[in-house]
Amino acid sequence: MNKQALFEIGLEELPARFIDDAEKQLEEKTAAWLQKNRLPSEQLTVFSTPRRLAVLIDGLPEKQPDIEEKAKGPAKHIALTEDGEWSKAAIGFTKGQGKNVDDIYFEEIKGVEYVHVDKYIEGVSTEAILQEFKDVILSLTFPKNMRWGNRSLKYVRPIRWLVALFEEAVIPFEIEGVETGAGTKGHRFLGEEIILSHAGTYESALKGQYVMVDRSKRMEDIKQQLVDFQQSKGWDIHEDEELLMEVTDLVEYPTVFSGSFDESFLKVPDEALITSMKEHQRYFPVHQGDALLPYFVGVRNGDDQHLRNVARGNEKVLRARLSDAQFFYEEDQKVSIEARLEKLQTIVYQEDLGTLADKVARVEDIALLLSDELSVSAEEREHVERAAHISKFDLVTQMVDEFTNLQGIMGEKYAKIFGESDAVAAAMREQYMPKQAGSASPETKVGSILSVADKLDTIVGTIAIGNLPSGSQDPYGLRRQALGILQIVGEHDWEIDVTSLLDLVIDYYKQKGLGTVSEEQRRADIHDFFDARAAYLLRKEDVESDIVEAVLVSGVGHYPVTRQKAILLSKKRNDSDFREVHESFGRVLNMAGKAESSTVDSSLFEKEEETRLHDVHLDMEKEFRNYLATAQVEKALETLTLLAAPIHEFFDNIMVMTEDSEVRANRLALLKSIADTLYVFADFHAVQWKQHN
Amino acid sequence: MDIQTMILTLQKHWSDQGCILMQAYDTEKGAGTMSPMTLLRSLGPEPWNVAYVEPSRRPADGRYGENPNRLYQHHQFQVIMKPSPDNIQEIYLESLKALGIDPKQHDIRFVEDNWENPTLGAAGLGWEVWLDGMEITQFTYFQQIGGLEAKPVSAEITYGIERLASYIQDKENVFDLEWTNGVTVGDIFSQPEYEHSVYTFEESDEQMLFDLFTTYEKEAEKLMEKDLVFPAYDYVLKCSHTFNLLDAKGVISVTERTGYIGRVRKLARKIAKTYVEKREELGFPMLEEEESSHE
Numbered sequence: 001m002n003k004q005a006l007f008e009i010g011l012e013e014l015p016a017r018f019i020d021d022a023e024k025q026l027e028e029k030t031a032a033w034l035q036k037n038r039l040p041s042e043q044l045t046v047f048s049t050p051r052r053l054a055v056l057i058d059g060l061p062e063k064q065p066d067i068e069e070k071a072k073g074p075a076k077h078i079a080l081t082e083d084g085e086w087s088k089a090a091i092g093f094t095k096g097q098g099k100n101v102d103d104i105y106f107e108e109i110k111g112v113e114y115v116h117v118d119k120y121i122e123g124v125s126t127e128a129i130l131q132e133f134k135d136v137i138l139s140l141t142f143p144k145n146m147r148w149g150n151r152s153l154k155y156v157r158p159i160r161w162l163v164a165l166f167e168e169a170v171i172p173f174e175i176e177g178v179e180t181g182a183g184t185k186g187h188r189f190l191g192e193e194i195i196l197s198h199a200g201t202y203e204s205a206l207k208g209q210y211v212m213v214d215r216s217k218r219m220e221d222i223k224q225q226l227v228d229f230q231q232s233k234g235w236d237i238h239e240d241e242e243l244l245m246e247v248t249d250l251v252e253y254p255t256v257f258s259g260s261f262d263e264s265f266l267k268v269p270d271e272a273l274i275t276s277m278k279e280h281q282r283y284f285p286v287h288q289g290d291a292l293l294p295y296f297v298g299v300r301n302g303d304d305q306h307l308r309n310v311a312r313g314n315e316k317v318l319r320a321r322l323s324d325a326q327f328f329y330e331e332d333q334k335v336s337i338e339a340r341l342e343k344l345q346t347i348v349y350q351e352d353l354g355t356l357a358d359k360v361a362r363v364e365d366i367a368l369l370l371s372d373e374l375s376v377s378a379e380e381r382e383h384v385e386r387a388a389h390i391s392k393f394d395l396v397t398q399m400v401d402e403f404t405n406l407q408g409i410m411g412e413k414y415a416k417i418f419g420e421s422d423a424v425a426a427a428m429r430e431q432y433m434p435k436q437a438g439s440a441s442p443e444t445k446v447g448s449i450l451s452v453a454d455k456l457d458t459i460v461g462t463i464a465i466g467n468l469p470s471g472s473q474d475p476y477g478l479r480r481q482a483l484g485i486l487q488i489v490g491e492h493d494w495e496i497d498v499t500s501l502l503d504l505v506i507d508y509y510k511q512k513g514l515g516t517v518s519e520e521q522r523r524a525d526i527h528d529f530f531d532a533r534a535a536y537l538l539r540k541e542d543v544e545s546d547i548v549e550a551v552l553v554s555g556v557g558h559y560p561v562t563r564q565k566a567i568l569l570s571k572k573r574n575d576s577d578f579r580e581v582h583e584s585f586g587r588v589l590n591m592a593g594k595a596e597s598s599t600v601d602s603s604l605f606e607k608e609e610e611t612r613l614h615d616v617h618l619d620m621e622k623e624f625r626n627y628l629a630t631a632q633v634e635k636a637l638e639t640l641t642l643l644a645a646p647i648h649e650f651f652d653n654i655m656v657m658t659e660d661s662e663v664r665a666n667r668l669a670l671l672k673s674i675a676d677t678l679y680v681f682a683d684f685h686a687v688q689w690k691q692h693n
Numbered sequence: 694m695d696i697q698t699m700i701l702t703l704q705k706h707w708s709d710q711g712c713i714l715m716q717a718y719d720t721e722k723g724a725g726t727m728s729p730m731t732l733l734r735s736l737g738p739e740p741w742n743v744a745y746v747e748p749s750r751r752p753a754d755g756r757y758g759e760n761p762n763r764l765y766q767h768h769q770f771q772v773i774m775k776p777s778p779d780n781i782q783e784i785y786l787e788s789l790k791a792l793g794i795d796p797k798q799h800d801i802r803f804v805e806d807n808w809e810n811p812t813l814g815a816a817g818l819g820w821e822v823w824l825d826g827m828e829i830t831q832f833t834y835f836q837q838i839g840g841l842e843a844k845p846v847s848a849e850i851t852y853g854i855e856r857l858a859s860y861i862q863d864k865e866n867v868f869d870l871e872w873t874n875g876v877t878v879g880d881i882f883s884q885p886e887y888e889h890s891v892y893t894f895e896e897s898d899e900q901m902l903f904d905l906f907t908t909y910e911k912e913a914e915k916l917m918e919k920d921l922v923f924p925a926y927d928y929v930l931k932c933s934h935t936f937n938l939l940d941a942k943g944v945i946s947v948t949e950r951t952g953y954i955g956r957v958r959k960l961a962r963k964i965a966k967t968y969v970e971k972r973e974e975l976g977f978p979m980l981e982e983e984e985s986s987h988e
């Protein structure tokens with residue numbers, strides 16, 4: 001049980017982004033295949049470089065374990081004819097098992113005797129089974145496949161060689177004209193073709209040919225070289241797992257090198273320089289603290305010979321790229337913001353929603369509507385108006401055209417250059433925040449208003465033209481943007497609740513006659529969409545779904561308050577002191593449904609308990625609503641509990657469904673008026689109470 | 694090595710590999726791929742190996758001859774090998790050695806870059822080849838052309854001549870590159886670069902270009918009714934260049950853009966399909982020649 005097998009697929013350069021998954025698949029599929037073929041093994045090691053995927057199987061036996069098993073055939077009364085001869089069924093069964101009737105014996109199962117034969121299956125040699133490993137190679141899947149030459153197989157890249165070894169012996173098979181062998185290839189330029197003497201020598205043999213086949217070792221090696229660089233040069237190279245993984249998957253033999261660029265380029269915004277280095281050239285930018293330095297660090301696929309040559313070439317490329325960025329940066333400053341805004345009229349935003357200029361006009365209107373709802377100073381209002389008006393001008397600058405991820409960032413820089421106020425300039429960047437769920441929100445009031453206005457327009461507009469996200473389909477990132485809105489209104493403690501916010505924008509769209517989906521449908525879609533986002537956020541905080549349902553009964557509302565309600569109710573549901581309270585609420589809610597109105601006529605009261613309940617309700621209601629409006633959720637619930645005792649007394653002493661229809665209707669109205677107040681907090685009916693005695 | 698020598702070297706290298714040396718095609722185009730020597734000939738089962746220099750016009754990249762890296766017109770050295778040989782990467786790397794680039798002294802990599810030209814209904818998988826971080830070649834295995842499956846698959850290798858030369862000659866500015874014997878790219882192309890930029894961005898007559906587009910399109914459609922593939926394709930190329938001029942002038946909105954691309958694509962698809970049919974009618978003559986030469 002100590003044999004080794006090696007399979008290597010030699011390929012033309014694999015796309016780096018496929019390698020991680022390819023390694024995982026190779027491991028999982030190999031393991032499953034071994035199991036299916038009854039081949040025990042001790043260890044699987046997968047390897048990958050841009051030019052190869054490989055797996056080493058350790059601890060294989062010489063052959064499959066033999067199997068001894070009992071095969072069950074027909075029942076005895078079927079196996080024997082009336083004459084006591086073997087029936088056709090019995091003969092057929094033994095033949096099928098490779099035996100004959102002399103091997104038959106009977107055994108009883110649940111009181112019935114059945115024909116049995118003992119079967120012995122001799123294990124097949126491992127070598128023979130390994131020839132079928134071709135199936136594993138062909139079962140690997142990739143996001144994009146191709147054909148080559150005259151071949152019809154679709155695979156990630158052309159297969160150029162195959163290694164298949166069991167110990168020192170070649171396992172013969174063939175894929176698309178490529179025969180397996182013991183020969184593998186070293187580094188394209190530094191290594192040679194070599195013949196592997198044994199499966200187990202794979203890693204070390206290729207190391208000698210300038211190929212580090214173990215991906216995690218290669219990554220560690222790069223990391224270590226980066227650390228050495230930082231120490232010897234006194235630089236900070238910020239950790240970047242994604243970039244590290246990509247460069248690991250672009251090289252077979254990594255050597256880290258550094259280069260420099262002219263200091264004058266540092267006048268170009270850092271973000272543009274970093275994008276050029278990282279996204280385009282796969283370099284690590286170099287900092288000292290937070291300050292960007294005119295250096296970069298790259299990873300070469302090769303040894304440390306002629307490194308200066310390589311660095312010089314890379315410097316030249318980077319210089320051209322940075323010259324471009326600098327050119328764009330300077331050219332962009334020659335065109336006024338107003339001229340940019342005119343250009344927006346020529347760019348279609350969405351077929352049914354007009355141009356980018358149309359979108360900007362809507363964002364401006366919505367931002368001002370929001371400002372009216374929030375307490376903003378006259379100056380802030382002016383800033384909001386201006387910021388919204390110019391919000392998308394940078395989309396038509398050369399810089400953003402070239403580096404799309406700099407939208408907003410360049411907007412802020414250029415706005416400052418063109419003399420816009422700091423508040424307006426900052427809003428250019430802040431309108432795109434939070435960039436992902438949970439990342440930083442806009443800090444300024446102006447920025448947060450613009451950000452919410454822009455997102456609301458996108459969401460309402462997109463859903464109004466029938467592009468409601470479904471399942472995994474959310475091409476416009478509406479979900480992320482909705483979460484962004486909830487985050488901003490929460491962190492900025494906006495007085496306006498989300499439900500009214502949505503109605504505000506839905507009404508605005510109606511007034512403008514925009515959208516293709518019916519008014520009623522889109523209103524429902526948009527509210528449901530936000531409810532689902534709020535529910536998602538609450539569920540992420542481990543709020544259980546009955547509580548989520550209870551607090552979202554009348555929409556998202558003021559989200560921070562809704563969230564606090566959910567957290568509070570999650571506690572109260574287990575609190576036995578709260579039992580009396582929720583039971584009292586339950587009594588009200590059960591009956592309130594029968595009411596036709598909530599208008600109470602106190603002159604119709606006959607009993608002390610109804611007068612008292614009505615008075616307590618009137619007394620507490622305003623205070624209760626005030627507490628909610630000021631986000632004092634716990635106080636609000638406490639106030640609500642004042643109703644509990646009078647409710648119980650009411651039900652204990654009063655017959656609601658009395659004969660007198662007027663009195664009855666009035667009592668129901670009283671209960672409904674209280675239920676209405678309860679619903680402001682939550683649907684207490686939806687909660688599954690879990691108090692224990 | 695000057696550009697002229699580079700071209701001669703590449704021609705010799707690919708000629709030795711059995712490529713037919715062609716000349717540039719005489720209709721304006723944005724890339725060597727668009728020459729019928731590539732686009733049409735890579736369709737169908739007939740073997741085809743060809744190499745040529747293609748002057749490629751990209752009106753939007755015009756910079757009045759002032760930008761050291763961008764040109765209204767640059768040059769591509771284009772190679773097609775159909776079917777793609779098994780050692781095509783090695784043959785390509787040999788060509789770099791022939792140009793004096795010793796891979797051991799540099800960092801040469803194949804970085805994933807898939808190519809797609811929706812206008813021509815064409816797509817392929819491959820890489821950009823990096824020389825010390827500089828993209829010097831586009832390397833593509835054609836999978837689809839004119840909406841048809843490319844079978845057998847052609848390997849397309851496109852060298853950016855000026856890019857490569859700026860590396861080989863170690864020049865910062867494309868206009869300082871030596872073409873031959875002390876004659877620079879600037880000597881030959883400065884004036885045309887400037888004038889074409891002025892024309893593209895300032896002087897071009899938009900209405901005339903819109904009219905031309907429609908005229909060329911109609912002509913192509915008319916020719917296709919008569920199955921005249923090559924002339925029809927020439928008019929598609931003219932449509933494409935006219936569109937590029939309009940686009941560079943910034944007078945095509947995003948929606949119109951989709952419309953124009955759609956119109957050209959429709960024509961390109963029809964031409965591709967008809968080309969293969971016509972070759973089939975002729976009995977795929979180059980296929981027979983290939984087979985008989987092996988007998």
